[in-house]
Amino acid sequence: PTAALALTTWSAIAPIARPDPSVFSAATIERGRLLAAVGDCAVCHVGPDALGLAGGRGLHTPFGTVVATNITPDVATGIGTWSYPAFERAMRQGGSRDGHNLYPAHPYTSFTKATDADLQALYAFVMAEPAVTHVPPPTALAAPFDNRVLMRLWNGLFLRQGTLTPDPARSQAWNRGRYLVEGLGHCSACHSPRNALGAEKGGAAHLAGGTVDGWDAPALMALSTAPVPWTAEALYTYLSTGHDAHHGVAAGPMAAVVTELAALPDADRRAMADYVASLGTPNLASEAATARAEALLSRAAVEPLDASALGQRLYNGACAQCHEPTGPTLFGVRPALALNTGVHADRPDNLTRVILEGITEPAHSALGAMPGFATTYSDAQVSALLRYIRARFAPEAAPWARVEASVARVRATLVPSGMVGAAPPVPPP
Structure with missing residues (x-):
């Protein structure tokens, strides 16, 4: 397929009666469940109160908020009337069953690489899921991006269809x-x-x-x-x-x-x-990585001469018990800030967000949760803490500029959940 095919104007695909899950084998449904995990379908399409794939989560973009739809097999509000060809078109070309264009927040530009067998298994899994009746709020993008017809041109420019061809020079893994x-x-x-x-x-x-x-x-x-x-x-x-x-x-x-x-x-x-x-430095020895980590931890044990007194007090009071390079592990794991990518990043936004929001839902419960300090610390206090952490745990890096702006920007986006109703993030300067 060529990019020119993406310019096609689609017609609606006729609805069907919801497929009976019994028509799919247990092995096919299980394969689809694992593929849905690979695609993180539940991360975006989770419904209110974690109701299956009922949708409603808002993904904030520079163009506005794209709302994940209901992809449960509900016939009234989900995709229960979608045939496999309709599902495949959405996954590979970004076209809905009724013929309207989807936005690429649904990553069909990647999903188009999936094999027929995997897409069929994914379809079986979705159709075997419980149907949930739920109508998410509509996607709201600023003009002219709210005109979905423009996505036909977008697809012509950027969508490259086709599955991946295995590289015979590489291993099966x-x-x-x-x-x-x-x-x-x-x-x-x-x-x-x-x-x-x-x-x-x-x-x-x-x-x-x-x-x-x-x-x-x-x-x-x-x-x-x-x-x-x-x-x-x-x-x-x-x-x-x-x-x-x-x-x-x-x-x-x-x-x-x-x-x-x-x-x-x-x-x-x-x-x-x-x-x-394989995309990075080949054959990097784990011993070299360990030596680098030990050097960073040793350096972080020294207090910086120009450390913020306020930042140091805040760190000692709220962070040291879990993040000092040495000491007992109180909750889950003991992350070393000297080795943290966010501490060494070009801008402080990720670290700012973690300090304000915390990590209330870790990937695994054994990791332990981290409380957020959005209601505890002022912007000035969070800024002082950020400067202290940067100076002590990434002393070779330049001090962050516009720290106060980062704190204000991140705080303005804080919401209880990702469901629609959240304020869109303020664009970075």
């Missing part, structure tokens, strides 16, 4: 990892920057880091700014547990992703890690 990461896993949807029209940048910018729902998704592997280089083993541990001793704890959307990945066979998580690791 590497090809499996590539398929999961680049296809249904749609890692690039968060971890790649986007152009002015909201399309992922390719080439050297692929997986070079992006922004999603107010979080900075870091660059992967070769372009990563993590203080300790990632290894395949570290990635596997992180994807399996939500924590790696040399990198920290999964937070924000990534915590939910790790929770979903727990359903996968161990071999799939390892394949994903091996593929992503």
